[in-house]
Amino acid sequence: MNGEVMISPLWTGLELIAPLQARVLGVMPRIVNGVSIDTRTLRMDDLYFAIRGEIHDGHAFVRNAFEAGAAAAVVDEAHVDAVKGFGPLYVVHDVLAAMERLGQAARKRMTGMVVAVTGSVGKTSTKEAMRGVFSAFGNTHVSAASYNNHWGVPLTLARMPLDTTVGVFEIGMNHANEIRPLVQMVRPHVAVITAIAPVHLENLGSIEAVADAKAEIFEGLEAGGVAIIPRDTPQYRRLDNWARQSRAGAFLTFGETEGADARLLGFEPAADGSVVTADIMGQRLRYRLGAPGRHLASNSLALLLAARAVGMDVVDAARELSHVTAPAGRGEQIRLVVGDGDITLIDESYNANPVSMRAALQLLAEAPPPAMFGRRIAMLGDMLELGPQEMMLHAELGAVIAKLPIDLVHTVGPRMANLHDALPIDKRGLHGAAVAEVLDQLMAQVAPGDVIMIKGSNGARMGAVVSALKQRYAAAPAQDLEG
Ligand SMILES: Nc1ncnc2c1ncn2[C@@H]1O[C@H](COP(=O)(O)OP(=O)(O)O)[C@@H](O)[C@H]1O
Ligand SMILES: [Mg+2]
Structure with missing residues (x-):
């Protein structure tokens, strides 16, 4: 039509109604092409969710959202009077819950593979490396920044296009029981724990408790899914045990320890990265990593196991690792x-x-x-x-x-x-x-x-x-x- 390339919308206005459980006020938009909870970064044709944060209530910015080009806003029944008339509204009873349901709908309709990444360190580095590597394999949808919490995960889900080949979700936590509900929305085929470290001990108390909390990620795995577990941590057995109590069908380990399914055999630092020799499930590989440090080499092993699990050729994946660079502030x-x-x-x-x-x-x-x-x-x-x-x-x-x-x-x-x-x-x-x-x-x-x-x-x-x-x-x- 008009010689334009037809790009399928993220959501049609009509498709939104059922998952949002909304009533529509104003003229329903034909389509929305993105999802936003922040009017400062909102783009034309986005659907704006008026989420209540720690400091601000998103309902205060509904007008800004429409000024920035929002196609519609999702607002709470209780705030309707204050925001009526600025633009089309989907009115719901709980805005965050509505965004979670939209996220679940996005997950349900997609037919690609889903990877979830957690860990005490290395979540963002690993998911950003996956963005680069998996993009060479197919349409890749990845969490922005460190959007890994109770709003970041459903937001990332709600943004996931229908034709996604691989979705990569960072999942974080400060307390026990935070990962469980998030991973149950994500329903990954592959769940990765990058590392276990004494982080958030203030809340969790012990390193064992940290491991237990991270292992919640396995509870959301699809039946027969792949659990990817760090082998070098003293918490390894604990993690493996949790994985075996889940619906996972495969249990893969990575690290320097003998017997790891993805094992680091050699590491040579270079000025702008490193050269890694590894055994990936019996296949010996030597690849360049565009980011420095042995710790990132360790993450790359987990990535290669995940690549294999989503159906990507491991040699292709390893080749792509040379283009991976360290994100700002992380090396x-x-x-x-x-x-x-x-x-x-x-x-x-x-x-x-x-x-x-x-x-x-x-x-x-x-x-x-x-x-x-x-x-x-x-x-x-x-x-x-x-x-x-x-x-x-x-x-x-x-x-x-x-x-x-x-x-x-x-x-x-x-x-x-x-x-x-x-x-x-x-x-x-x-x-x-x-x-x-x-x-x-x-x-x-x-x-x-x-x-x-x-x-x-x-x-x-x-x-x-x-x-x-x-x-x-x-x-x-x-x-x-x-x-
Ligand atoms: N496997 C690892 N072991 C130790 N440190 C790591 C590892 N992966 C990343 N790091 C370092 O930890 C810091 C945080 O990395 P990042 O990927 O942002 O972690 P997260 O998203 O889990 O907070 C960075 O300094 C990074 O270089
Ligand atoms: Mg992070």
Whole structure:
């Protein structure tokens, strides 16, 4: 028609009524082409759900949604009077529940494969790597950002196009019993646990409880589905047990331990990634990984098992891994021009816990400095939500750093004060209670040839150091980045 390419809509206006259990006020839209809960990122023809968040109630932004081009809004019966007249409305009794039902309808109508990813660390890195790799296989639909919670998961489902070949869903949690209802909406064919680490111990109490909570992901598996389990964690048996109590039909492990179904045989760090040798269910592969670190190599093993499970050729999948790069704040490497030389920033500022911290320190230790006399420097902020053992979990890193070829460690935050005190004298750098307090001093520490790894929990705001450095110093020519 009109010579335009016909693209099937995400949802027709009519199709929405049954899953939303809505009454329509105004002229029902013919189609909606996306789903949004945030008017700042809403796009033309999106369906806007007026979700109540922790701070704002989405009903306050219904007018903005229509100004931004929303095709219709889903609103609560109780708020109808306040938002009537701005545009077409689907009126429901509970907006979040309506979005969950739409998500379930999207899941039910699709005929592709579904992968769910959880874990204490590595969820986003792994699902982003899957986005890249699975896109070479078919239409791939993946959670945005870290949309892994009670609204992120149903939102991602509701956005899933009918012709999706592989859907990849990140599922997260802070407490027990949070993954279960989410994975029951997702109904994956493949469930991946990337790693188990002492994260959210404040809520969960013990590492065993963490494993139990993560293992809820297996409860949502479709009959005969594939459970992908980390082999190197001491929690391995516990996870395997849970998987065997689920409807899973296959139990696959990955790691460095002998007997793992996907086993790391060799790891060679390279300037802009690594070269991995692995045995994937009896098939020996050697592939380039475009993102640095042994921990990401570990994630890639889980990815290759998942690729096989969704029907992708493992060799094709491994080839695609060379294009996978580390997302910002999760190991992205940035070259900046400082004085008459370069520095390398390793931006790990998005997240930190004892496991990812050790992985990042190892990564720094293996990173070649951009100049012969360059130093390896870590700038570390607090790791949050670690529970009563938090002081010890910070101090312990001192012994790790003592053994690594890392020259200097600056620390920020009250918890990191424990590490500062535990560091060998010759590696002990600056310490400040907050980033703002020491930012200028940290900036003054940077010298040509340095490689600097910046890491902390997102709440520790170490990203400010990365931003400040990027603002002060120009990016080095691109070929240095791409290699
Ligand atoms: N398997 C792993 N083991 C240790 N650290 C990891 C692993 N995978 C990723 N990381 C690191 O953990 C941090 C958080 O990664 P991310 O993928 O965002 O995890 P999540 O989405 O689970 O919070 C990053 O610094 C990343 O480099
Ligand atoms: Mg995440």
